[in-house]
Amino acid sequence: MITGVSSGFGHEMTQQLLERGDTVIGTVRNTDKVHDLIDSYPDTFDCRLLDVTDVPVLQNTVREAFERHGRIDVVVSNAGYGLFGCAEELSDAEIDHIIATNLLGSIQFIKTSLPYLRAQGGGRIIQMSTYGAQVAYPANSMYHATKFGIEGFCEAVAQEVAQFNIGVTMVEPGGARTEFRYGSAKVANLMPEYESSHGFLTMLDASRGLAPGDPKRMAECIIASADQDPAPLRVVLGSQALSATIERLETRLADFRTQTELAASTDF
Incomplete structure (x- = not known):
């Protein structure tokens, strides 16, 4: 079962799974972009209308x-x-909606699935995340907030449900040639005061160069991760994503290590 299969990784995964003979329950907000799958796989594609x-x-x-x-x-x-x-450029409605979709929608989907997975003796949960759950950039604050948040949720849940043979994996792709960048991305009402932080506009412009990630290859890796035992907690996809993540974590770790005396000084 996959939420959001009308485009991007959701659509690519669904197509690959159906082609190999699996059954997919896929959710969409409208069926405009999945008529081909509905027509081609009437017996194995169970399409459901859902706004998470x-x-x-x-x-x-x-x-x-x-x-x-x-x-x-x-x-x-x-x-x-x-x-x-940037934070000051975001409306309250934009903040509320991305939290409701990316964070609360994901939490509710996973939470609702748990009793069924537990009753059937196990299963696998895959949460689509991003290397932006480890590395933050300007003008992405709310996206990062939702992804940092869902990873904290998933890391805790993974420990809770391991006893029931339920594995949890967070997938952290880097930039890919999907509609995430070139179609579905939403941009706030930008202010000239923050122009120096608007570098993302170049990233969203396909004419300025495409992202390096191949959605087909990434989808293949995500599908393959479902058969790994034990379940990998995180899967990073994309060389740039991995190098940026390692660099940021090493910087963070080095900073923590400078605080040994300060941290100890607050103990009884």
Whole structure:
């Protein structure tokens, strides 16, 4: 079961899984972009209408999917989008919506799936994240907030449900040639005062150069991770993503190590 399969990694994963003969329950907000899959795989593509911000509908959709199919081996929390703009440029509505979608929607989808996965004796949860859950850039504050947040949730949940044979994996891709950058990204009402932080506009402009990540290869790796035992907690995709993550974590670790005496000084 995969949320948000109308484009990007969700669509690519769904297509690959259907081509190899798997059954996919895929959620979309509208069916405009998945008519090809509906027509080509009438028996194995179970398409459901869902906006993950509507929690009661989300809960009913998960329940109906497990009741109809009996067992779902892998649930993939994929629905989400990027919001670009400095903190002062963001409206309250934009902040509320990205939290409701990327963070709360993912939390509710995973939480609702847990009793069914536990009852069937195990399964796999895959949370689509980003290397931006480790590395923060200007004009991405709310996107980073949702991804840092969902990774904290997933890391804790992974420890809670390991006893039930449920594995949890967070996938951290770098830039890829998907609609995340070139179609679905939302941009705040930009202010000239923050022009120096608007470098993301170049990234969103396909005519200025495309992202290095191949969505097809990335989707193959995500699918393959579902069969790894034990489940990898994190999977980083993209050489730039990995190098940036390592660099940022090493910087953070070095800073922590300078605080040994300060930290100890506060103990009784």
